[in-house]
Amino acid sequence: MGMLMRKINWDELAVPGLTGGKKTALTIGVFDGLHRGHRLLIEKIIAKAPDLLPAVVTFRKNPKPLNSLQKDIVSFEEKMALLAGFGTALCVIIDFSEQFSKISGRVFLETLNRYLCPAYIALGANFHCGYRRDTDAEGFSAIAKTLGIETEIAPPVLEGGLQISSSRIRAALEAGRIEEAALFLGRPIT
Numbered sequence: 001m002g003m004l005m006r007k008i009n010w011d012e013l014a015v016p017g018l019t020g021g022k023k024t025a026l027t028i029g030v031f032d033g034l035h036r037g038h039r040l041l042i043e044k045i046i047a048k049a050p051d052l053l054p055a056v057v058t059f060r061k062n063p064k065p066l067n068s069l070q071k072d073i074v075s076f077e078e079k080m081a082l083l084a085g086f087g088t089a090l091c092v093i094i095d096f097s098e099q100f101s102k103i104s105g106r107v108f109l110e111t112l113n114r115y116l117c118p119a120y121i122a123l124g125a126n127f128h129c130g131y132r133r134d135t136d137a138e139g140f141s142a143i144a145k146t147l148g149i150e151t152e153i154a155p156p157v158l159e160g161g162l163q164i165s166s167s168r169i170r171a172a173l174e175a176g177r178i179e180e181a182a183l184f185l186g187r188p189i190t
Contacts, residue, residue, distance in 0.1 A: 005084035010094040013115040019090065023119040025052035026112065029127065030059050032166040033073030034082045036186040037124060037157040044122040044152060046087045052119055055090040056083055057112065063096040073169055073185075092116070105135020106143050113147050121151045126163075159184055 008015065025048035027041040034042075045054040060076055074082065083091055094100060103111075108129050112118060121144055127137040135143070141151040156163040164184045172181040173189075182189050 005080070005088050005091055007080065007091045007093060010092060010100070013092065013111065018115060019053050019055075019117055022053040023117045024055040024090070025049070025120040025122070026055050026057065026116060026118040027122045028057040028112075028129070029124060030062050030064070030166070031056070031079060031083075032062055033169050033185055034079060034086075035073075035157075035164050035166065035169060035184050036159075037154075037164045039086070039186060040154050040157055041122045041124060042083070042086050042088065044154065045120070048120055049087070049089070053089050054087060055092065055116060055118075056088050057092045057094065057116075058083075059094045059096055061096060063101075073166060073173070090116075102131055105130030105140055108135075109140060109143050109147070113149065118144075118149050121149055123151060123153050125153055125156055127153075 008018065025045035027045050029038065029041070031038045042054075042056065045052075045056070048054065058079070062072060080091065121140075123137045123140060125137055127140065129135050129140065137153045141153060144151045158164065162168070169181050169184045172178075172184065178189050
């Protein structure tokens with residue numbers, strides 16, 4: 001798409017004019033690998049443009065510690081390039097910290113609402129956020145409704161009857177099953 005994606009850190013959210021006066025279509029997640037399930041969420045927010053600004057909230061590093069043998073499926077730089085290539089206009093990057101980990105799901109959503117003005121949020125069915133994962137997709141959606149935000153919880157994307165996930169892709173890569181990993185990702189492994 002060649003659209004320029006604006007990147008901003010979570011602690012800079014209060015910057016004036018961040019969304020250019022537009023409401024956003026938002027999706028939130030770690031998005032390791034940006035597999036077909038993640039792509040579904042991104043397609044949903046892109047479909048809301050140009051009325052809404054397509055925005056992604058993601059993490060610089062996976063907040064879930066991976067074991068020493070595991071690594072991210074794509075580098076942070078690759079993730080940013082893929083998001084921009086898909087048509088994301090704004091990317092909010094969270095550097096997961098002890099302080100950030102203490103925020104409840106409600107406060108997280110209220111912060112997003114204050115600075116990003118979402119009119120629409122797309123979530124994966126297994127979405128969790130907040131202190132000790134206190135808020136799941138249904139709970140987040142219920143809070144969003146009280147703020148007047150439309151939410152959509154996307155069903156999992158299946159392959160071979162099982163949900164496509166970053167852990168399945170990592171397992172395929174570790175076992176040398178490159179074609180299988182590429183199938184889950186929806187693009188060739190580079």
